[in-house]
Amino acid sequence: MAQVLTLCRSVLHWNPLWVRSMCSLEEQARAIFAAAVEGVQPDSVVRRALQRRGDELVVAGHSFKLHHNLHLVGFGKAVLGMAAEAERIVGDHLVQGIVSVPHGIQETLQRHRKLNMLLDTSSKIKVMEGAKHNLPDTDAQRSAESIRELASSLTDGDLLLVLISGGGSALLPAPVPPITLQEKQEVTRCLAAAGATIQELNTVRRALSLLKGGGLSRCAYPAQVVGLILSDIIGDPVDLIASGPTVWSETSLEEVWAILYRYNLYATLPLSVQEVLNQTGSQQRSKLKDQPQQDNILNAVIGSNAIALECASRKAQELGLRPVILSPGVCGNVQAVAQLYGLLSRFACSPGKEPPELRDQILKLGQEVGVGSSELCRTMKHLEEGRQESLHATCLLAGGEPTVQLLGKGKGGRNQELALRVGLELSRAEERSTTVFLSGGTDGQDGPTEAAGAVSDRNIETEAQSQGLDIDVFLRNNDSFTFFSSLSKGQKLLLPGLTGTNVMDVHLMILPPPPSAV
Ligand SMILES: Nc1ncnc2c1ncn2[C@@H]1O[C@H](COP(=O)(O)OP(=O)(O)OP(=O)(O)O)[C@@H](O)[C@H]1O
Ligand SMILES: O=C(O)[C@H](O)CO
Structure with missing residues (x-):
């Protein structure tokens, strides 16, 4: 992974489009998260x-x-x-x-x-x-x-x-x-x-x-x-x-x-x-x-989280993506937050015009999770423009600190649980989007686990099923770390180690244009 990213960086100077095709969306998401954390390192903020x-x-x-x-x-x-x-x-x-x-x-x-x-x-x-x-x-x-x-x-x-x-x-x-x-x-x-x-x-x-x-x-x-x-x-x-x-x-x-x-x-x-x-x-x-x-x-x-998001946005741009910052103040129940990201992906991936009720659903859910109507309207406008784009995927960035209602006895954290829930939203959506979602704690530690968070996409449910893992069972037990550790030998976990900083969590969603635009 590190080698691939180094290679991506070295060719970046002369051909961003080529880089995009070489780096997977997941690798880009990981590189953008790393840039967010780098921008709020204690030494750089003091400098x-x-x-x-x-x-x-x-x-x-x-x-x-x-x-x-x-x-x-x-x-x-x-x-x-x-x-x-x-x-x-x-x-x-x-x-x-x-x-x-x-x-x-x-x-x-x-x-x-x-x-x-x-x-x-x-x-x-x-x-x-x-x-x-x-x-x-x-x-x-x-x-x-x-x-x-x-x-x-x-x-x-x-x-x-x-x-x-x-x-x-x-x-x-x-x-x-x-x-x-x-x-x-x-x-x-x-x-x-x-x-x-x-x-x-x-x-x-x-x-x-x-x-x-x-x-x-x-x-x-x-x-x-x-x-x-x-x-x-x-x-x-x-x-x-x-x-x-x-x-x-x-x-x-x-x-x-x-x-x-x-x-x-x-x-x-x-x-x-x-x-x-x-x-x-x-x-x-x-x-x-x-x-x-x-x-x-x-x-x-x-x-602050806002500064981390700005650094992430610059990195996304460097990678040839169209960044849009939703909000640094996402809070509320992780389930509602996952639904909001699911709806925003649906909005971005609707070929032509989105279904009529979608905007209202997004605005209503936004209120529950600390995201204002003006932030959402601005973001939807950006996503709408992205639908016409055939070359550049959009990178939606947000941050904050959602909460998990702990009902089970499993091992996990709010970022891993969010990634799992968003993956499920994408898996169960009608649109076959290639959206990639990442959620990570900027301190490098999500709840009492060794991971900072995880990455997910719409394939998560079929992959889990083929490996004998029942997502709903893991979610009921707040066992997201065990789930991601078992899924494909832990490949979807985000493992930066202790970062030495802490400005809450960063969420990012890479949204390629809908198939009709390409
Ligand atoms: N099994 C679990 N599944 C999901 N979330 C969990 C689980 N166990 C703990 N959590 C959540 O992890 C959070 C505590 O983890 P963490 O230590 O990363 O908190 P934090 O708020 O980031 O702390 P700090 O601000 O000091 O860094 C709480 O929000 C808690 O609900
Ligand atoms: O130390 C504290 O009070 C918490 O981390 C919030 O700043």
């Missing part, structure tokens, strides 16, 4: 965000004077690579740094030979590992305490660079006393198990933490704070990504209580949590209101 002009650092159009006054902290799954690149750019002015990163990440990155994501042996940045299984633990609490001490020691004229990525909430636990780590962990665990969204979860986390909800930048005051954020939440809400430690947010206690009521946690809430919410919380908030809030803070989203 794009930090410009160095002599002793000046420019971030998002703002300029900061460097005079050996730079301090760095970070927390999240991707911040080790971000820190390594930041140190390469501004290391000569760096005084000290601490990053809180997942347990075992250094060893894993070493094993995967991702050396550019590791710090130099002479680094001024201390790496602290913790939060096993993405849960806050005493190691992560120690890291949070060290980060708090560093931030609190800063003075006017200092500059604090804060690197933030997904997983940051668990890596920066600092419960407001008298809440203990165990109590806070339990509240978070119960909320997550009851199906609370990440927005709800982090709204509660912010109210129970000394550092979240702008707490870290308050500790650093009066130093200048610059937050560089790699987003893993739909819509890139800076106050919620890693629970917004650099984003002043006035927590609404009513909202927090409403969430706790909604998930029936009110009755079992530890006394300490009630105390913080009832008294300490409001006292703290009125005290903090007196402090200058935002003048010394700059937050910039430097990597």
Whole structure:
């Protein structure tokens, strides 16, 4: 596969049409996914965000004077690579740094030979590992305490660079006393198990933490704070990504209580949590209101799903496809998302005019999965134009984070389940399309599996049947990884390994023109 792609790349310069005929649609889909991930690698996003002009650092159009006054902290799954690149750019002015990163990440990155994501042996940045299984633990609490001490020691004229990525909430636990780590962990665990969204979860986390909800930048005051954020939440809400430690947010206690009521946690809430919410919380908030809030803070989203989709789009164009970005905000049930992609493929593959009811069905389903009518109308227009094209296939790109309702006990992930469901939609459609679909997690890990996702097309059902695999049985048991591992010896699995970044999932569908147009 790698050899085929290298060959494709080497001939790309002089004959894209020839390349298209040499690379299968599946190979193109895999290459486009790889480009999406490459575009949001921690080092490349930091390189794009930090410009160095002599002793000046420019971030998002703002300029900061460097005079050996730079301090760095970070927390999240991707911040080790971000820190390594930041140190390469501004290391000569760096005084000290601490990053809180997942347990075992250094060893894993070493094993995967991702050396550019590791710090130099002479680094001024201390790496602290913790939060096993993405849960806050005493190691992560120690890291949070060290980060708090560093931030609190800063003075006017200092500059604090804060690197933030997904997983940051668990890596920066600092419960407001008298809440203990165990109590806070339990509240978070119960909320997550009851199906609370990440927005709800982090709204509660912010109210129970000394550092979240702008707490870290308050500790650093009066130093200048610059937050560089790699987003893993739909819509890139800076106050919620890693629970917004650099984003002043006035927590609404009513909202927090409403969430706790909604998930029936009110009755079992530890006394300490009630105390913080009832008294300490409001006292703290009125005290903090007196402090200058935002003048010394700059937050910039430097990597996101939308950026990954743009990189994918450029790659698709390079490969001679017609890219169209549907949306970076696909959410909702994976079943509805699969139906939407099935309908969009039907739309693209209808020779001549599409069936009259199809547009309405697409618009209705779009609402269920977070895709607006204007995004869908724009996409359908593009697909309609694609129907007249005889040479170029269309590449539809989308991203986000759909959900799976876990009813079975199998092994799988939302990307593999989505790929399987879309394959089934294509298999069972009347139109005999040659559409290829791919879904992958940009972090390289889909649920608790070794795969990032999978690729599918309309042949999946007949192939499965010929190999004695019943797709419906696997789906009922949420067993998509076992299915794809068994199907054709795992050839349809997407196995990039740990990527070191995370901007949610990327979906892509390559739609060749309908037969009548060719
Ligand atoms: N057997 C399964 N089949 C389908 N989906 C599953 C299965 N087991 C877990 N999942 C889904 O996998 C997701 C958790 O996986 P993962 O660790 O990749 O989450 P994530 O949201 O990407 O985490 P992060 O944002 O920290 O990277 C959940 O949405 C869960 O419903
Ligand atoms: O750390 C977190 O809170 C999640 O990854 C969302 O950003």
